[in-house]
Amino acid sequence: MSNVNVEEPKSLFIAPVSKPAPGSVGKTGTWRHEKPVINEEKCVKCLLCWLYCPEDTILRREDDMVYVDYDYCKGCGICAKVCPVNAIDMVPEG
Amino acid sequence: MLLTWFQRGDDGMVVKTLTGNKAVAHAVKAARVKVVAAYPITPQTTIVETLADMIEHGEMNAKMIRVESEHSALAATLGAAAAGARSFTATSSHGLLLMHEVVWWTAGARIPVVMSVVTRAIGPPWNIHVDHNDIWDQRDSGWIISIAENNQEVFDLTLQAFRISEDPRVYLPMIVGLDGFILSHTVAPVDIPDQEKIDQWLPPRRQPYVITPESGVVMGNLAADEDYYMMRYSIQTAMVEAKKVISEVDDEYGEVFGRKYGGLVECFHCDGSKYNIVIAGSWSGDAKEAVLKLRDEGYSVGVLRVRYFRPWPDEEIRRLLSTSKGVLFIDRSISFGGKGHLLTEAMTNLAESTNLPAVRGVIAGLGGVDVGADEFYELTKSFIDEVEENGPFYDPLYWHIPQVYRGKYPERLPGYGKFSYERR
């Protein structure tokens, strides 16, 4: 039971508040020098790349096949390094 | 005039004789504060002790966090308030200075909390007595800053602070100042209104946002410089709004509880008086006594007591400067290399004034040096006599040297002689 009322301010009010959302510094995919490319034939769906990806840019399909959110992937290469079956290649970009 | 409200025992009012610090604790309890976080420091300590007593004995339904520093005290107070709980802390002097970073952070977060500042000197050397340098040191931080004259006002202001800071036009934290020892440890009658009446008057807590799993609110991450700038603009807007709110709350409180103080300032015979004292805090009463005596002797003199340092009472001071022949500022603080704080602030209103009054800025009472009604009488009388005799002057840094040192040191420092307007 809470007796606090969140009430809209009644003057010009700009508070330092935010909400979690993707892209808080923009499309970080542009930071990349290399992009991870997943070889779906080799992938064993162990999800280690998904687990270790710092950015949350390895995504899972319904069948747990993984794919990359290139809009935001910063290209750190962790996914390629942790993949036990070498199913991810880091491919140079632009 | 007898203490009439004491005899009105039937209507639920309770008169207690309380120290200023206990008056704070009773107001905090009456406001149904949920979280108290504080660290002991003289002369604030008995606020914390009393609240701990009330909470431990079930007189007050709150949680007390006995933090390990003042820095933590305000951080915990802010944390609780951000979660949605009405929260309170209190400190003094060095504690307030240690807390200073969080003072700014709290105002920037726009989360209303209330803090008592029991004014005290800053060392070295160690000194636990009254001084206003600690409280005025917070003036730029975005807090509403008030200061009381007596224990009754300590109670009333503390209670009002919750109402003012939680007003959706304001949403800023608020400091209630009370003078160390002079109020904090002095017992005087305090009328505590009936709790039911207080509950009716003080609405449940309101705040602009809460940080909860459901709200998803993130407070304080990086913002564009332009957004930062506009947030600062918004605090200033809230300060302007706060002037209205303070005055409304003062009126309302007066209607409901029978005590009205005048809003940002208290005008004690200041309207229409040729000469006026500008002063803040507990010694204002001594200045009023001096003024009463001078008025008996035929002097046209009054007191403008600054109740709120932030927002600064621009309009009231402008009016005072415009209508006074001379204004005597009494500061219990000094901005080294600058001047007293009340004088410094008031001089910013001079450009808006239609008149150029004679001005003297007195620095007195630092570190608890006692200045009583007799001395205010002498200071005021000699100021008026000097103006009447020699014409207006500007004398911003007049040191009211303590009795034991008088005559051994100059009252005006080199470079700060009296500046006569005629010479200009």
Place this chain on the structure above:
Amino acid sequence: MYVEIVFHGRGGQGGVTAANILAGAAVREGKWSQSFPHFGAERRGAPVRAYARISDKPILRHSQIKTADIAVVLDHELFDLVDIPGSVKDNGVIVVNAPRDFSVDLKEGQSLFCVNAMEIARELKLFVAGWPVVNTSMLGALVKASPVVSLDSILAEIKSYWPGKPGELNAEAAKRAYENTVRCI
């Protein structure tokens, strides 16, 4: 009516409490009051002071009391350590806890009232942590010497300050002191 009272005691003797009770008693009568300790470092046993103001009008001033109208001295040996006659006005009243034959030099115009509060404490077995309690007795003595408030108000305030047995005992001490206080100079 405006009276200023100074309490001289030793740290731990309850001078501040006495001043607070006096202030409370005044409020009971619809008067305005203040009480406050001397704002300095206190050590047990060292001479300390507390003050009270009583008025029938709101009290504006908050400055210290330099010379009071009345001094209440909780221990007559303090006369050797503190300038007690200098702490009251020339026509002031001093109330002291002392044996009946106590004598001391005062200023011309000052008067002295004596009561043996130690004896009362012993009679009533009124001790706290081994110390005889004299502060409440001295409030009885004070209002006998100068009726700044009534004895009834003092007794009522004492009883509300310490509910139950301790209040009764302290009130009895104040009453006995009131009855036994005599002018000695």
Place this chain on the structure above:
Amino acid sequence: MPVKLRDFPRTHFNMPGNAACPGCPETMGLRYVKMALGDKAVLVIPAGCSSVIQGISPKSGINFPILNIVFAAAASAAAGMKAGFEMLGRDDVQVVVWAGDGGTADIGLQAMSGAAERGDDIIYICVDNEAYMNTGIQRSGATPYGAWTTTTWTGKKEHKKNVPFIMIAHDVPYVATASVGYPQDFIEKLRKAATVKGFKYIHLHAPCPVGWRFDPGLTPEIAQLAVKTGMWPLFEYHNGKLKISSFSRLYRVKEKRVPLKEYLKLQGRFRHLKDSDVKILEEYIDRLWAWLDLLEKAPNPSGTARDLLGK
């Protein structure tokens, strides 16, 4: 309870497009906190990399409600939040401090010690990248011996401050070490901490590619090497009982440990180390394990004392 990756929903545990450097261990760690604690947690974050990682308002790149707070006050702000929630009848909310090693071992130690001593019901996570990375790699109390930083150009001359031991000495109900190299272990520990009432401390080892000078793809590997060399033992101290965690158990035996040089050579910050320096670090590791051995074998006085307190 073992952590099964497949059981996790297909949602964002962290918000992509945040300001973290590539290969950042902090965003890794924050994902695990979200996986472990879900939607009932709020974070308190003092100054540090994670203040910046959130990115620019009005968005935030960390998928939690957050009270950002001044550097030295994380634990106390969290204690206040918890008290606020309790007074509002919200006992379900986990208040979690997410602070760096500077904000924990140095400037925040006092506030944390206070909260621990009071038994405030919060989870305190120190994400330890072993220097002030946010301001540009200055040494902290948690920087290990020998490490280059921009305030120790020839290598730090002192050993790492052992904050988990300090917290054990506070007699709090739960202390654990964890590593971003072992997410399942960290998640398990977080889940356990969430069931314990009182002050919980988890020290998360977080190798920083920028500050330690290694390839950002190597963050998990370096983190694992810290454990395998014995440099960062994973353990759990629950109600007065210390237990070496499964991923570290093997390395209790000195001979089984991966040679320290394997860990050091991947990091630019240790490039200048002489053999004598490596020896000093090896001795540090031996001493660390000797301490752990003592604590593990010790009877359980804390548990008893805590029972008496009724906690």
